[in-house]
Amino acid sequence: MRFVALVLVLFLSGCLETAVDDGRVFTVETLNRVEDAGSMYSMKDNLSQGPVLVLFIGVGCIGCKDWTDDIREHHQNWMEKQPPLQVVSVERYPTYETKEDVAEEFGYPESNHYTPWPIVLPSENQSIQRIEDEANMSQSIFEYYGNPGTPKLFLIDQNGLIQWKSDSYYPDENSIDEIENAYRDIV
Numbered sequence: 001m002r003f004v005a006l007v008l009v010l011f012l013s014g015c016l017e018t019a020v021d022d023g024r025v026f027t028v029e030t031l032n033r034v035e036d037a038g039s040m041y042s043m044k045d046n047l048s049q050g051p052v053l054v055l056f057i058g059v060g061c062i063g064c065k066d067w068t069d070d071i072r073e074h075h076q077n078w079m080e081k082q083p084p085l086q087v088v089s090v091e092r093y094p095t096y097e098t099k100e101d102v103a104e105e106f107g108y109p110e111s112n113h114y115t116p117w118p119i120v121l122p123s124e125n126q127s128i129q130r131i132e133d134e135a136n137m138s139q140s141i142f143e144y145y146g147n148p149g150t151p152k153l154f155l156i157d158q159n160g161l162i163q164w165k166s167d168s169y170y171p172d173e174n175s176i177d178e179i180e181n182a183y184r185d186i187v
Contacts, residue, residue: 023131023160028120050083131160
């Protein structure tokens, strides 16, 4: 009897394993500027066009401002690639920083660190979603990305999978090359 149970466990264990991590996305409120293309940002919709570089930002984060400024210099060229390399900035500290704070620092052409791509404002507990059907998962967006500090960057492929991340607080002379190499690896 034990032998039969053991054999069943061995044969069924493959059926019980969870599938390889499927992609994750989010649908989140934006600053609702022209650059945001609406009041809600859908990562799934954007991934249908090309990979997405996610940049977690904070209003008081100097590294976030440096990354934003460096990425802005390349943004237009990235958008002209086939497929485009898109960028989205994610406000990381919604408990402490208001929509107005984010808009003042990053949101307008006259802002200190203007961001010409979507800026999203998730709540602290907003759920990450499965790419397949956009069902809410048990993890928040922040939990899924490892409760990142700022700045933190992730390159997401068109299947919603994280393919690259940066742990560098400040961009350096190789940072843009790293992003572009990771982009080439996934397209």
